[in-house]
Amino acid sequence: MTALGFCDVRVSYNGIEAVQSFNDLLHSGEWLCLIGPNGAGKSSVLRAAAGLVPYSGSIAIDQKEIPATSARWRAQHIAYVPQSPLIPLDMNVFDYVLLGRNPYVRHFSWETKHDKEVVGDVLERLDLNAFARRSLGTLSGGEVQRLVIARALAQEAPVLLLDEPTSALDIGHQQQALELVDKLRREQGLTVVSAMHDLTLAGMYADRLVLMHQGARVAEGSAKDVLQPNILSEFYGVSARVHHEDDGTVVVIPQRISTR
């Protein structure tokens, strides 16, 4: 079953094409990771799907095309976690996660008891219950990242978009955040599209990698297929070694060019 489909999706900014004809079909529960150098168009694909930039072509969920006019419908089906979320420091954790229920609340109405139960449930599952009444300004970076994911989960959308979910986290919190997404994906069949710079982590968690360069897809497949020294050197301009672990993990290690 196709959970998310991109058909000839193009994004341009002021006449410059940032994404050239992006096509993809994701099945339910799949994790697709977009990789590529800065400016390759990864974020633009995610932002198009989240309805934040105008695009041509169509994006469909469960084979139903997303209506261009209904931001609410889109938000009920796609949750988006931006690269650097804007955190209102004086808002409390519960109220922040409650914002995720906005797509279900009629415009001039209020959240229902059910909405609050959903939030309570999400906080419980993500071990954030103890924080519920704390203000966001008192949380650490790792806690905030979990919180933003919690807000996205409160949207109860089948598709989760993550733009650089781990770039601001230390190695431990990177692992925690990605494990969390992976767990949710397995438990709830969430379909995940993420953009990531850390190639080793991308290869470890995603089912499939798509390498983008100047708006076009240039390679795709498993970590083993895509993370090859010659491919990385061609599109990232990097000289890197690729190490294959026994468990199938592909580790990308950049090499020093200058000699000591």
Next chain:
Amino acid sequence: MTPTVSLNTGHNRYWFVFGGMLLLVAMIVGTMIGPAGPTWWRIPLEFLDRLPFIRINSGVSEQDWNIVWLIRTPRVVLAAIVGSMLSISGASYQGVFRNPLVDPYLLGVAAGAGLGATLVFAFQRGATENWIVDPLPLAAFVGALAAVLVTYVVGTAFGTTQSTTTLILAGVAVTSLATSIQAFILQRNTDVVRQVYSWILGRLSSATWGDVRLVLPYVLLSTGVLFMHRRLLDVLRVGDDEASALGINVRRVRLIVVLAATLGTSAVVAVSGLIGFVGIIVPHAVRLLAGASYRRVLPLSVLLGAAFLVFADIPSRVLANPAETPIGVVTAFFGAPFFLYLLRTRNSST
């Protein structure tokens, strides 16, 4: 840092009770104090006497009652309306622009109203005395609305991104333009400089029930629309992008909120002149006291804004008796130190 306890639940009600009580006290005290009229303590009794089923001999003469009812009371009521409108507009502007330094005059309301009023003063104020409709509030109202409309049209037409920066810059440009035209007119009509200056500083001294009737429909409409948007203002706090991704049409919400706040602000500016500071200080005081959620900030701004301006109007009547002290002077003079005090106590407690 220590955990901050949210005021989301039970404490909520107390702030509303407090705000309501404060406003009531302000209005009672406001009708009791003034340069002429009956002894202060007789006035509440006389008000009670005029309620149905209550008979109290307050000893207030009919003439004294007229001072209270026709001069002081409309002034108090108008102060409450103006204070609440400026505060809720300020809070809403701060919400849609996500900028704590924004006030309701941001997009050109003040300059537009000032220009409109200046035009009326310059074209012989004396000659308009017999007109059926006083052109001064009308010109100020139209000037304010026109300025904001120009700002909005220019700001959104030239803005390539969804950011609010273009809009704010357009507001700055329109303000400068209107101010320069105003200065040019004043230069050629130096005899009205004093009148214009006193209008700009704001006054409630000439308030009548007619003024109250004039502004009330706009204020009610505007306040109603803003109230309906208070949950959405909370969603906007996470930024345009995330609010869009959460299913909000950000541009439409911003347009409606700005229009509603501008309509109400223009109406009150038309009758009271430019009373500064209220639109910034009251919403912030509310945030410091009761938290930053717009669900509380908007209704509490209405109550506390009204109470604040009614209180501020009292020294404005009696300080330089028999002359009037411009209320804008009073709001800043008492408001600024109080605000600094709040900032200090709140920052040291968290």
